[in-house]
Amino acid sequence: MQQSKLENRQITLASRPQGSPHNDNFALNVTAIPEIQDGQVLLRTVYLSLDPYMRGRMSDAESYAEPVALGATMIGGTINRVESSRHAGFSKGDWVLSYVVGWQDYGVSDGTDLVKLDPAQAPVSYALGMLGMPGFTAYMGLKDIGQPKAGETLVVAAATGPVGATVAQIGKLMGCKVVAIAGGEQKCRFALENLGVDACIDHKADDFATQLAQACPDGIDIYFENVGGKVFDAVLPLLNTNARIPVCGTIATYNATGLPAGPDRLGLLMSTILVKRLTVKGFIIFDDYGHRYSEFASDMANWLAEGKMHYKEQVVDGLENAPEAFRGLLEGKNFGKLVIRVGDDELA
Amino acid sequence: MQQSKLENRQITLASRPQGSPHNDNFALNVTAIPEIQDGQVLLRTVYLSLDPYMRGRMSDAESYAEPVALGATMIGGTINRVESSRHAGFSKGDWVLSYVVGWQDYGVSDGTDLVKLDPAQAPVSYALGMLGMPGFTAYMGLKDIGQPKAGETLVVAAATGPVGATVAQIGKLMGCKVVAIAGGEQKCRFALENLGVDACIDHKADDFATQLAQACPDGIDIYFENVGGKVFDAVLPLLNTNARIPVCGTIATYNATGLPAGPDRLGLLMSTILVKRLTVKGFIIFDDYGHRYSEFASDMANWLAEGKMHYKEQVVDGLENAPEAFRGLLEGKNFGKLVIRVGDDELA
Numbered sequence: 091m092q093q094s095k096l097e098n099r100q101i102t103l104a105s106r107p108q109g110s111p112h113n114d115n116f117a118l119n120v121t122a123i124p125e126i127q128d129g130q131v132l133l134r135t136v137y138l139s140l141d142p143y144m145r146g147r148m149s150d151a152e153s154y155a156e157p158v159a160l161g162a163t164m165i166g167g168t169i170n171r172v173e174s175s176r177h178a179g180f181s182k183g184d185w186v187l188s189y190v191v192g193w194q195d196y197g198v199s200d201g202t203d204l205v206k207l208d209p210a211q212a213p214v215s216y217a218l219g220m221l222g223m224p225g226f227t228a229y230m231g232l233k234d235i236g237q238p239k240a241g242e243t244l245v246v247a248a249a250t251g252p253v254g255a256t257v258a259q260i261g262k263l264m265g266c267k268v269v270a271i272a273g274g275e276q277k278c279r280f281a282l283e284n285l286g287v288d289a290c291i292d293h294k295a296d297d298f299a300t301q302l303a304q305a306c307p308d309g310i311d312i313y314f315e316n317v318g319g320k321v322f323d324a325v326l327p328l329l330n331t332n333a334r335i336p337v338c339g340t341i342a343t344y345n346a347t348g349l350p351a352g353p354d355r356l357g358l359l360m361s362t363i364l365v366k367r368l369t370v371k372g373f374i375i376f377d378d379y380g381h382r383y384s385e386f387a388s389d390m391a392n393w394l395a396e397g398k399m400h401y402k403e404q405v406v407d408g409l410e411n412a413p414e415a416f417r418g419l420l421e422g423k424n425f426g427k428l429v430i431r432v433g434d435d436e437l438a
Numbered sequence: 439m440q441q442s443k444l445e446n447r448q449i450t451l452a453s454r455p456q457g458s459p460h461n462d463n464f465a466l467n468v469t470a471i472p473e474i475q476d477g478q479v480l481l482r483t484v485y486l487s488l489d490p491y492m493r494g495r496m497s498d499a500e501s502y503a504e505p506v507a508l509g510a511t512m513i514g515g516t517i518n519r520v521e522s523s524r525h526a527g528f529s530k531g532d533w534v535l536s537y538v539v540g541w542q543d544y545g546v547s548d549g550t551d552l553v554k555l556d557p558a559q560a561p562v563s564y565a566l567g568m569l570g571m572p573g574f575t576a577y578m579g580l581k582d583i584g585q586p587k588a589g590e591t592l593v594v595a596a597a598t599g600p601v602g603a604t605v606a607q608i609g610k611l612m613g614c615k616v617v618a619i620a621g622g623e624q625k626c627r628f629a630l631e632n633l634g635v636d637a638c639i640d641h642k643a644d645d646f647a648t649q650l651a652q653a654c655p656d657g658i659d660i661y662f663e664n665v666g667g668k669v670f671d672a673v674l675p676l677l678n679t680n681a682r683i684p685v686c687g688t689i690a691t692y693n694a695t696g697l698p699a700g701p702d703r704l705g706l707l708m709s710t711i712l713v714k715r716l717t718v719k720g721f722i723i724f725d726d727y728g729h730r731y732s733e734f735a736s737d738m739a740n741w742l743a744e745g746k747m748h749y750k751e752q753v754v755d756g757l758e759n760a761p762e763a764f765r766g767l768l769e770g771k772n773f774g775k776l777v778i779r780v781g782d783d784e785l786a
Contacts, residue, residue, distance in 0.1 A: 152713075153713050154679070154713050154714070154715070315708070318705055318708055318709070319705065322704075322705075322708065331502070332726075337708060337711050337712045338712070339712065340705065340708050340709045340712055342705075343705045343708075343709055346705075348701070349700070349701035349702060349703060349705070349706060350700070350701060350702045350705065351700050351701060351702065352697070352698070352699045352700015352701055352702050353696070353697035353698060353699060353700055353702065354697060354698045354699060354700050354701065354702055354703050354704075355697060355702050355703070355704040356670075356702075356703040356704055356706070356707050357666055357667065357670075357688065357690075357691045357694075357697070357698065358697060358704070359704050359707055359708075360663070360666055360670065360685060360688050360691075360707075360718075361666070361688045361691055363685050363718055363719070363720040364685045364686070364687065364688055364720040365500075365501050365502050365720070366502070366720065367502070367719075367720045367721055367722055367725070367726060368718075368719070368720055369717070369718075369719045369720075370708075370711055370716075370717075370718045370719070371711070371715075371716070371717045371718070371719075372711040372712035372713070372714065372715045372716055373715055374715055377715070378680075378715060
């Protein structure tokens with residue numbers, strides 16, 4: 091079922107998942123393509139970003155952002171073309187990044203939430219990854235909270251994903267020893283060959299914790315936390331005095347329906363924070379660091395232009411495949427930044 | 439058994455405690471008073487400080503400092519008089535703060551580790567409390583990690599102890615709403631009447647968590663962690679976005695012989711750090727902030743001179759009573775800064 095000029099497909103939240111999302115938590119809805127008023131633009135979606143944070147928005151547990159309402163269109167970042175414009179600042183054919191369209195073919199904007207993209211500078215879809223929210227997350231978390239110094243050991247999980255791969259490469263640019271963690275031999279080989287990391291450990295290996303310890307003979311100075319679960323368990327005893335832990339995600343727990351069995355290690359974590367004098371700091375990128383976006387955008391554009399950043403995307407065709415692809419993302423089945431190609435690049 | 443001019447009593451570590459220390463983990467040893475060489479001073483102990491961190495030194499579990507060896511004299515801060523001097527920088531009768539004498543009547547120093555005290559400025563024992571390590575811990579943890587702003591809600595436990603009482607009073611000086619936590623009605627009344635806190639909650643109350651929530655209708659912006667355990671459990675759900683948690687101690691766990699029963703809340707704490715964007719940072723005062731001691735000493739001396747700081751000591755007579763007093767400290771039985779009077783103020 092392809093994108094049409096006649097109707098608007100939207101994927102809505104049909105029910106809240108218990109545990110891993112199922113396809114019937116989503117519904118495909120078809121509506122008319124919206125009309126625009128003066129001051130508005132009609133946006134057609136070309137790429138939809140799939141990101142772990144969306145799992146939180148499907149739940150009504152208290153979090154840092156409002157949940158998606160039942161029956162509402164799933165939220166997300168999109169790359170759109172302007173199909174028609176009654177706004178002086180935008181012309182038909184413009185490429186933009188938006189966060190108000192979400193999982194659908196068409197949306198309407200008054201322009202305030204749009205970021206114009208220059209397709210000559212970089213592939214437009216990069217604005218969903220290394221040049222956008224995930225890259226910005228990696229950049230600020232590592233620089234501002236991680237405070238990397240040359241010679242230090244930096245460990246980053248989900249190392250072939252858009253955040254992890256960016257953390258790993260910036261870490262190398264800053265002179266760190268970078269130990270990557272990824273799921274499976276293929277991803278580890280990619281990290282070693284393309285991201286320039288010093289080692290990559292497969293978290294699926296039976297002796298994962300032992301391998302990680304062997305790869306970090308001088309301990310761990312920075313652990314960029316985007317995973318949680320057994321990866322954090324293996325990292326915790328290896329942390330050095332004064333280690334820093336930026337926390338941008340705990341994907342291992344997103345599908346959990348309850349707390350795991352004991353013993354209760356909450357007190358152990360607090361006493362480790364004391365004894366090792368750790369800094370553990372959570373952040374939500376645009377809320378905490380929105381004012382520093384231009385610093386990131388400038389550095390990252392330069393690094394990309396200089397060929398210093400490698401970026402891998404996995405493009406899945408068809409809006410209708412977004413739910414299944416999203417389920418796979420939460421299980422680590424994606425390889426690189428996951429985007430859905432919703433429609434054609436070209437104007438009609 | 440009083441301090442003598444003829445012999446040196448020392449309390450040594452006889453065995454490592456499992457759980458709460460017992461009196462037989464300590465031994466009383468009597469030796470000759472040491473002789474001094476050129477460049478040395480003979481120190482006589484007047485006050486010995488008892489502090490929760492000493493429990494960690496009795497254990498051989500990995501920590502930030504070496505454990506006390508079996509058979510060695512227990513370590514600790516002391517206030518000493520110089521009994522005789524063959525060091526140009528010290529004269530008989532000088533008052534000094536030392537960390538090399540520990541739990542004994544006499545010690546020898548080459549002067550490098552001594553801090554001279556002026557008894558005209560403040561009672562010399564204050565250098566073991568508000569004017570020393572505990573006060574410095576309170577000052578830097580609150581100022582540098584807590585980053586207090588006027589109008590914010592600061593929660594501090596063990597509020598009548600030397601760290602907590604200092605945190606509470608500096609918090610008020612900085613314009614915070616201060617909610618104290620202490621054990622029992624007497625301590626809470628003291629905190630309200632003498633420390634100027636806005637509320638004090640008795641952690642022994644059955645509905646402690648409910649009372650704490652009611653006392654913090656705007657949530658908690660800073661939690662100064664020196665306790666852990668059920669106090670932290672009650673604080674966690676009340677923390678605001680971007681709250682800060684300086685961690686200087688977790689006394690509730692110091693006597694633990696294993697981890698408590700589940701469920702395992704380690705992942706819950708990490709996801710709370712993310713969702714609420716918390717900053718959790720452990721510190722060991724002289725290791726992390728030694729270079730800022732003069733800033734503390736100056737501010738605190740001024741506040742004391744201006745009558746802005748209230749300080750409560752509990753003085754227990756007799757070195758032989760230190761083990762029992764220390765056991766009580768770990769159970770919250772002390773009221774105010776616990777010091778042992780080991781000997782007379784006056785010179786012979």
